[in-house]
Amino acid sequence: MATFTGTVRKNDLEGGFHELVTDKGDVYRLSKCSVKAGARVKIEGNVESGGFGIHMSGPSIAVKSIEVLGQS
Numbered sequence: 001m002a003t004f005t006g007t008v009r010k011n012d013l014e015g016g017f018h019e020l021v022t023d024k025g026d027v028y029r030l031s032k033c034s035v036k037a038g039a040r041v042k043i044e045g046n047v048e049s050g051g052f053g054i055h056m057s058g059p060s061i062a063v064k065s066i067e068v069l070g071q072s
Contacts, residue, residue, distance in 0.1 A: 003044050004061065010037040020061065029060040035068055042067045
């Protein structure tokens, strides 16, 4: 399990999906995402290896939890 911090964005490629742009500049597809694009988040999950998906934007994170940062 790893922790990733960054901003969620919407990618319109292939019908649309959410991805995480980390503070380090890495980009990951999100296996599930319940927050809106533009949200700053901390995600716990695992980078999925292998497999095949229709979204050709980088590795995918199998999300275990998402915490929205900066909200009271």
